[in-house]
Amino acid sequence: MPQDSFIHRLDPRVKFFILLILMVTLFFIEAPLKFLLMGLIVFLAIRLSRIPAGYVLKGVAPFIWLFLFAACAHFFFTPGRSIRPFPIGFVNVTVEGVVNGTVITLRILLIIVLSSMLTLTTTPLELTTALKRVLSPLKRFKVPVNDFAMMMMLTIRFVPILLLEAQRIINAQRSRGINFETGGLVQRAKKLVPILIPLFNLSFLRADELSVAMICRGYATGKERTSFREVRFSTPDFFALATVIVVLPFFFI
Numbered sequence: 001m002p003q004d005s006f007i008h009r010l011d012p013r014v015k016f017f018i019l020l021i022l023m024v025t026l027f028f029i030e031a032p033l034k035f036l037l038m039g040l041i042v043f044l045a046i047r048l049s050r051i052p053a054g055y056v057l058k059g060v061a062p063f064i065w066l067f068l069f070a071a072c073a074h075f076f077f078t079p080g081r082s083i084r085p086f087p088i089g090f091v092n093v094t095v096e097g098v099v100n101g102t103v104i105t106l107r108i109l110l111i112i113v114l115s116s117m118l119t120l121t122t123t124p125l126e127l128t129t130a131l132k133r134v135l136s137p138l139k140r141f142k143v144p145v146n147d148f149a150m151m152m153m154l155t156i157r158f159v160p161i162l163l164l165e166a167q168r169i170i171n172a173q174r175s176r177g178i179n180f181e182t183g184g185l186v187q188r189a190k191k192l193v194p195i196l197i198p199l200f201n202l203s204f205l206r207a208d209e210l211s212v213a214m215i216c217r218g219y220a221t222g223k224e225r226t227s228f229r230e231v232r233f234s235t236p237d238f239f240a241l242a243t244v245i246v247v248l249p250f251f252f253i
Contacts, residue, residue, distance in 0.1 A: 007049040012130035014237045074101030128153035
């Protein structure tokens with residue numbers, strides 16, 4: 001989402017490192033106050049990015065099933081002290097299970113929101129550039145970092161294209177009288193065949209067209225390529241990174 005904000009203007013490498021630091025930190029915190037501090041950091045990042053909080057939370061909605069699964073898995077299967085009126089038959093909810101389930105759910109939620117903030121404030125090209133710069137030390141070990149970064153960018157760009165093609169195929173099949181909402185599990189699976197086969201065919205056609213276009217523009221694997229915009233650290237980048245480093249010790253006190 002394009003905006004002229006402090007977060008958008010940060011170097012993509014800085015955003016990548018901050019995301020990595022905060023995600024690793026989340027796996028080491030359990031106290032409520034520390035989760036509250038992490039929540040304040042995420043809230044501040046959303047405010048500085050000028051992206052509506054509702055839009056960010058809308059991206060969390062598809063993962064509700066994951067939250068419920070993680071919470072229930074700990075609520076009902078963690079041994080410990082039972083919570084009244086449990087146990088009821090073979091169903092038991094424990095204090096330790098509620099605590100662990102809440103902690104795991106909060107971790108997953110914050111990780112998804114942090115990842116969304118990176119993708120919402122950074123273009124695919126900037127993400128590719130950051131990834132290439134971060135992984136550049138691996139070139140000494142003959143790792144094809146440039147090719148890996150290019151594949152990453154193409155994957156990101158292909159996802160919305162494939163989603164659009166899939167929606168067009170679904171609409172075409174519906175116009176022919178196919179109802180995807182009726183029938184059992186096996187019947188619904190069979191109805192997906194007329195969608196998957198054309199989608200695979202279109203995917204290969206798109207990939208072939210893209211490869212021809214890249215060859216015509218002189219792209220070759222294994223060669224060092226320059227960037228139209230060179231990323232450089234600036235004062236806001238140092239300030240953002242220093243702020244995270246200063247706050248980091250509070251999570252481990």
